[in-house]
Amino acid sequence: xxxxxxxxxxxxxxxxxxxxxxxxxxxxxxxxxxxxxxxxxxxxxxxxxxxxxxxxxxxxxxxxxxxxxxxxxxxxxxxxxxxxxxxxxxxxxxxxxxxxxxxxxxxxxxxxxxxxxxxxxxxxxxxxxxxxxxxxxxxxxxxxxxxxxxxxxxxxxxxxxxxxxxxxxxxxxxxxxxxxxxxxxxxxxxxxxxxxxxxxxxxxxxxxxxxxxxxxxxxxxxxxxxxxxxxxxxxxxxxxxxxxxxxxxxxxxxxxxxxxxxxxxxxxxxxxxxxxxxxxxxxxxxxxxxxxxxxxxxxxxxxxxxxxxxxxxxxxxxxxxxxxxxxxxxxxxxxxxxxxxxxxxxxxxxxxxx
Numbered sequence: 001x002x003x004x005x006x007x008x009x010x011x012x013x014x015x016x017x018x019x020x021x022x023x024x025x026x027x028x029x030x031x032x033x034x035x036x037x038x039x040x041x042x043x044x045x046x047x048x049x050x051x052x053x054x055x056x057x058x059x060x061x062x063x064x065x066x067x068x069x070x071x072x073x074x075x076x077x078x079x080x081x082x083x084x085x086x087x088x089x090x091x092x093x094x095x096x097x098x099x100x101x102x103x104x105x106x107x108x109x110x111x112x113x114x115x116x117x118x119x120x121x122x123x124x125x126x127x128x129x130x131x132x133x134x135x136x137x138x139x140x141x142x143x144x145x146x147x148x149x150x151x152x153x154x155x156x157x158x159x160x161x162x163x164x165x166x167x168x169x170x171x172x173x174x175x176x177x178x179x180x181x182x183x184x185x186x187x188x189x190x191x192x193x194x195x196x197x198x199x200x201x202x203x204x205x206x207x208x209x210x211x212x213x214x215x216x217x218x219x220x221x222x223x224x225x226x227x228x229x230x231x232x233x234x235x236x237x238x239x240x241x242x243x244x245x246x247x248x249x250x251x252x253x254x255x256x257x258x259x260x261x262x263x264x265x266x267x268x269x270x271x272x273x274x275x276x277x278x279x280x281x282x283x284x285x286x287x288x289x290x291x292x293x294x295x296x297x298x299x300x301x302x303x304x305x306x307x308x309x310x311x312x313x314x315x316x317x318x319x320x321x322x323x324x325x326x327x328x329x330x331x332x333x334x335x336x337x338x339x340x341x342x343x344x345x346x347x348x349x350x351x352x353x354x
Contacts, residue, residue, distance in 0.1 A: 064167035072111040077192045082118040085198040104203045111135040119170040246302040263296030271336040278341025309333040
């Protein structure tokens with residue numbers, strides 16, 4: 001019988017084993033060198049992912065959060081986007097010392113946390129009234145910012161993309177409705193109450209007027225004692241009462257009173273499903289694109305639409321099931337009704353049709 005050896009004629013078994021082991025070593029070295037070739041560095045791939053989807057990287061990076069710190073339970077969180085004001089007011093041929101000034105005035109009896117964001121440099125001057133506690137300040141931007149007025153024990157974190165900080169980038173408007181809501185909730189334990197507007201270079205964060213509590217109901221006399229017997233006295237039926245409309249509040253006041261809450265992507269998807277069930281069709285293909293830059297609020301109690309809900313101030317309202325229909329005029333702000341699965345408002349045709 002003729003024997004055919006795989007590695008050459010006449011090669012014995014020990015020789016085969018030695019050559020096979022040498023071949024494995026060569027292959028392993030070639031695979032190990034692959035990581036040293038240009039363009040295969042894993043850090044380069046990570047940087048590309050950060051540029052394409054910065055919010056995904058921030059939310060999944062534990063180093064971006066305050067380590068081992070617990071914000072107060074009654075903390076109120078405010079986000080401030082300074083980029084629009086910077087673009088309108090930055091001096092020509094300026095350096096960092098001439099960066100646009102933004103003054104932040106805080107007057108609040110509750111602990112406050114601030115998230116400051118911008119793309120270009122700004123000088124943030126923070127002032128707080130006596131008795132105001134600023135618990136923490138989180139700065140995240142493309143380029144370094146100058147922050148003054150913060151002293152211990154206030155916690156401050158600063159993150160800048162230009163310094164290769166994975167936690168630093170500009171929270172542009174397209175990220176502010178859903179991703180920023182989730183991020184601030186994890187960062188401070190509560191999501192932001194509002195994105196405060198920079199008006200004439202100033203931001204004012206003030207204590208809201210307390211909403212008066214409902215007057216207590218007076219007890220009804222239950223019995224009357226005679227000389228010999230105790231008899232129950234049935235009170236006459238109360239006169240019919242007209243239900244007063246809910247008090248008109250600003251968006252921030254309504255958030256504080258738990259009449260509305262910030263909406264999430266899950267709320268939007270729930271309405272899509274309700275709309276599909278009620279109408280036997282899907283929403284228009286441009287629905288997501290047309291609302292992605294609009295703040296979303298869920299109405300949870302009796303509510304009256306505030307004023308100034310048109311144009312750039314338009315928002316999206318979602319009416320929860322078994323919540324009464326709001327009073328007032330929503331203007332250019334659509335209301336997505338979870339009870340009926342319909343969109344109500346002047347721009348609903350544009351939102352629901354292709």
